[in-house]
Amino acid sequence: MQPDHRFLDDMVDTATRVEPARIVDNPYAETWDAECDVLVVGVGMAGVSAALRTSEDKSIDVIAIDRGDGGGASKLSGGVVYMGGGTPSQKEAGLEDSVENLANYLEFETGNIVRQDTVRRFAAASPKVQDWLESYGARFGGPATDEKTSYPNDASLYYSGNEVTVPGRARASAVQRGHRAKPPGGGEPTKLSGQYLLPPLIASMEAQPNVRFFRQTRATRMVVDKDGAVVGVEVLRIAPGFAAWRHAKYMAAVNHFVVAVLGVADRLKGNIVGLERKAKPMRIRVKKGVVLSAGGFIYNRTMLEKTSPDYLGVSPLGTIADDGSGIKLGMTVGAKTDHLDRISAWKFLYPPAGFTKSVSIDGNGERLVNEEFYGARTGEALFGRAGGKGWLIMDAPLWKLVVDEMHTMKKMFFQKVQFKAIENDYTTSADTIEELAQKIGVPADRLARTIADYNAAIDAGKSDAMDKGEKLRRKIIEAPFFANDIGLGAKFSPTSAITVGGLVVDEDSGEVFSSEGGKVKGLYAAGRTAVGMCSHYYVSGLSLGDCVFSGCRAAETIRGRGGVDALI
Numbered sequence: 001m002q003p004d005h006r007f008l009d010d011m012v013d014t015a016t017r018v019e020p021a022r023i024v025d026n027p028y029a030e031t032w033d034a035e036c037d038v039l040v041v042g043v044g045m046a047g048v049s050a051a052l053r054t055s056e057d058k059s060i061d062v063i064a065i066d067r068g069d070g071g072g073a074s075k076l077s078g079g080v081v082y083m084g085g086g087t088p089s090q091k092e093a094g095l096e097d098s099v100e101n102l103a104n105y106l107e108f109e110t111g112n113i114v115r116q117d118t119v120r121r122f123a124a125a126s127p128k129v130q131d132w133l134e135s136y137g138a139r140f141g142g143p144a145t146d147e148k149t150s151y152p153n154d155a156s157l158y159y160s161g162n163e164v165t166v167p168g169r170a171r172a173s174a175v176q177r178g179h180r181a182k183p184p185g186g187g188e189p190t191k192l193s194g195q196y197l198l199p200p201l202i203a204s205m206e207a208q209p210n211v212r213f214f215r216q217t218r219a220t221r222m223v224v225d226k227d228g229a230v231v232g233v234e235v236l237r238i239a240p241g242f243a244a245w246r247h248a249k250y251m252a253a254v255n256h257f258v259v260a261v262l263g264v265a266d267r268l269k270g271n272i273v274g275l276e277r278k279a280k281p282m283r284i285r286v287k288k289g290v291v292l293s294a295g296g297f298i299y300n301r302t303m304l305e306k307t308s309p310d311y312l313g314v315s316p317l318g319t320i321a322d323d324g325s326g327i328k329l330g331m332t333v334g335a336k337t338d339h340l341d342r343i344s345a346w347k348f349l350y351p352p353a354g355f356t357k358s359v360s361i362d363g364n365g366e367r368l369v370n371e372e373f374y375g376a377r378t379g380e381a382l383f384g385r386a387g388g389k390g391w392l393i394m395d396a397p398l399w400k401l402v403v404d405e406m407h408t409m410k411k412m413f414f415q416k417v418q419f420k421a422i423e424n425d426y427t428t429s430a431d432t433i434e435e436l437a438q439k440i441g442v443p444a445d446r447l448a449r450t451i452a453d454y455n456a457a458i459d460a461g462k463s464d465a466m467d468k469g470e471k472l473r474r475k476i477i478e479a480p481f482f483a484n485d486i487g488l489g490a491k492f493s494p495t496s497a498i499t500v501g502g503l504v505v506d507e508d509s510g511e512v513f514s515s516e517g518g519k520v521k522g523l524y525a526a527g528r529t530a531v532g533m534c535s536h537y538y539v540s541g542l543s544l545g546d547c548v549f550s551g552c553r554a555a556e557t558i559r560g561r562g563g564v565d566a567l568i
Contacts, residue, residue, distance in 0.1 A: 018328040019221040019234075027223075027231040032285040036063040036212070038558055039233055039286045041219045042294030042326055044072030045544050046527025048201045049551030050291045052136055055208040057559045062210060063284060065217040065235060066321075068251040071198040073295055073318030073498070073528075074544060076255060078151050079193025080160055081140075081548065082541030084177035085127040089157050093144040097175040099123045105163060105172035111536040113339070118507040122533055122549050125567040129548055130179065132567060137200025139182045146176075148356055150348040150375055150540065153410045156180040156189075161539030162374050166467040178541045197544075216244045218276060219294070219325065222333050223283070228514075230290050230333060230522035236279035247275045255319045269320060289522045291554050292512075293547075294326025295319070296499035296528040298343075304499075307340045310383050314345050315494035322498075326529035330503045333523065336515040338531055339501030344538035345379030347486050347495045349392065351415070352405035356472045357398055359454050360486070363389035365437060365446030367454070370466040376538040378486070379495055388488035388495075391440055393451060398474065399427075399482040426485040436481045451476050498543070500535040502528060509563040510554035524557070526550035 024030050040051045043066040051064045066072070084090065084102040103123035110119055130140050145155035152158045160178025162168040181197035183189055189196065206213050216238035223232035238244045254268040297303045298316040300323040305312060316322070327337065349355045349371055360368040360378070368390050369381040382390050394402065406419040430436035433451055437444035455475040457464065464473060488495055503525040504513045512523040512530075526532075526547065533546035549567070557563035 017220070018325055018332060021222040021224050021332040022234065023224055023226060024231065025226055027225055027285065030232075030285070031283070032232065033282040034063060035061075035285040035287070037061045037286070037288040038063070038291065039284055039289075040064040040291045040293060041233065041329070042066060042072060042292070042321070042527075042529070043070040043202065043205070043213070044293065044295060044527060045074035045198065045547035046529070046551040047072075047291070047293035048198065048205050049548045050293060050524075050526055050555045051205050051211055052201065052208070053552040053555035054558055055205070055211045058210055060210060060288070060559065062208075063212045063214065064205065065214045065219065065237075067216070067218045067294075068319065068321060069215055069248050070202045070213070071194070073322055074547065075194045075198040076319065077192065077194040077317075077544065078540065079181040079195070079197040080151075080178045080541035080544065081129065081133070081181070081197070082160060082177055082539065082545040083126050083129050083179050084175060085123055087127055087130045087140075087179065089130060089140050089142060089179055090175065090177075093142045093157055093176070095144060095157075095175050097177070099127065101172045101175065102126060102177070105161075105168060106533070108168060108171045109161065109537045109539055109542065110533055113531065113536040114533060115507055119533070121564060122545075125549060126545070128567050129545070133201070133548070136204035137184070138197055139184055139200075140179045141182055144176050148353040148372065149351050150346075152180060156182055160374075160541050162377070164469070165370065165372055166469055215240075216247050216279070217282075218279070219329060222290075222329055224333055228333065228521065230286065230520065232283060232285045233290060235282050235284060236276055237282050238275060238279045243275055243278070247272060250275070251319070272320070286522070289524055289554075289558050291510075291524045291526055291551070292326040292330055292503065292529045293526045293551060294329075294529050295322040296502065297324030297327060298322050298497055298499050300324040307501075308343045310388070311343045311345060311497055313388065313488045313495075314343070314497035317496040317498050322528075326525070327502050330512055330520070330523065330525060330529070333520050334514050334516060335520055335523065335525075336504040336513040337502060338504045339535055340499070342499070342501045342535060343383075343497050344376050344500050344534070345383055345495050345497035346375035346538075347378040347382055347390075348375040349378060349486065351409060352402045352419075354398060354402040354405050355392055355484070357401075357474050358392040358394045358484075359451060359476055361391050361393055361442065361447060361450060362386035363442055365442040365444075365450055367450055367466065370464075370468050372469055372472055374537075374539050379497070380537075382487065382495070390486045391442075391483040392486055393433075393436070393447070393476060394482045394484070395476045395478040396480055396482075397478055398476070399429075422484060428483045428485075429480045431479050431481075433481055436483055440483045440485075498528060498538075500528065500532075500538065500543075502530045505530045505550075509557040510550060511557065524554035526554050
């Protein structure tokens with residue numbers, strides 16, 4: 001076993017240090033504080049799926065640990081699970097979909113990051129995911145909406161990706177597949193739906209007789225035998241009581257949107273780390289396997305600076321436990337990593353839906369992206385080609401349409417903050433395109449040419465140069481003209497991001513590959529700790545969908561049922 005030091009040596013966050021693996025000659029001769037068949041590290045969507053699916057075999061003893069209270073980034077998310085192929089919710093809404101149709105579309109989003117047969121297996125399992133999640137307390141359903149939105153406030157089933165775009169329709173018929181979790185017992189959702197999705201799943205996990213859940217517990221070191229097989233994990237656990245209560249409160253506060261905006265998160269992080277340093281060390285013996293499902297590393301600034309320095313200004317999406325510790329634990333036992341430089345950054349251009357009719361430009365005044373694409377493609381264009389600079393160009397009637405929509409639509413808190421900033425702080429106007437260009441600092445001749453070419457193509461009946469849908473194209477001709485800043489510097493209209501690279505796993509089993517060839521015996525990875533379905537292009541719900549799939553895949557392998565057939 002050779003630890004992967006390519007990133008590990010100079011990416012150790014001293015506040016959440018991962019130690020080199022401990023090698024033991026004879027695991028049976030060691031002293032252990034707890035023992036289990038399977039240890040799940042990190043209880044977000046991937047971890048809870050792995051634990052629940054494994055626990056269905058009552059002969060297997062499971063311990064699940066989480067640095068916080070459980071839920072992770074998944075609990076703070078929009079709670080959208082990408083499912084299709086004929087789910088109960090789709091059928092109830094009268095929507096026709098098929099496994100083949102779903103797979104054809106997903107091949108457009110996943111590219112070559114995962115194998116084609118993996119995409120097909122994901123699609124084959126997808127119609128059964130809703131029933132499985134609902135058997136553990138989650139709730140989905142209608143109504144469906146045709147509205148162009150990044151997050152529906154009045155619907156629970158929507159187009160959460162690029163299904164209705166020209167390239168999307170060229171590959172598959174457009175069907176709503178973003179399933180937003182609903183409040184238990186019905187009622188109108190008032191929170192981001194991750195808070196409806198994860199709590200019932202975690203409660204169901206804790207209710208299983210063969211599962212123990214250790215909160216406020218952080219994995220610090222892998223334990224392997226002399227052949228390199230994983231046989232245990234060392235952790236720090238804050239015992240239930242006042243210290244654990246304080247830790248949970250600090251964790252909840254530090255991950256809150258308002259705390260991030262006010263810039264007081266670092267002080268809270270210090271309190272969290274201080275409590276963790278006083279935690280009790282434990283050694284957990286593991287007989288069958290460890291599932292690393294501790295999220296990505298978007299909160300690890302050192303790691304992000306090494307892999308993707310252009311993204312240091314993004315707004316991290318997740319929790320401070322998304323510090324790369326799961327990935328680094330794998331590295332200490334020689335695990336292979338890939339795509340650590342791949343970041344999915346979202347810049348949602350809708351709602352308001354009127355923004356899709358604008359013209360997006362970069363810092364040179366050139367066309368930036370198809371404005372109806374899902375926000376992850378906008379984010380990639382901003383960072384990959386535009387250096388984080390971009391604007392939406394509108395004329396007077398279009399800006400009025402946008403403002404009217406912002407004022408009249410039903411809004412959640414974060415949307416109220418964002419829309420107010422868009423209208424008052426991040427939009428510039430001028431009587432001519434050339435004057436507007438001067439105000440925002442882009443070449444006037446290039447911007448004028450970009451708008452002229454856009455208008456001319458509409459007049460000539462030509463297809464859009466970036467395949468924008470015909471119903472969203474309108475000429476930009478009536479003064480005054482407006483430029484809405486969609487660049488990285490818009491603090492109250494942030495560009496959120498997650499990391500999507502990680503440990504490389506066998507796509508049939510979920511076992512982690514070794515950087516030296518072969519596999520790390522006894523080690524599995526799932527969710528954003530691993531390379532997965534959403535590691536090419538992200539669309540809303542695909543990460544949570546992959547968390548369920550990859551978590552269950554690892555569980556099925558551990559159970560001896562063949563991970564390749566997870567949930568099918």
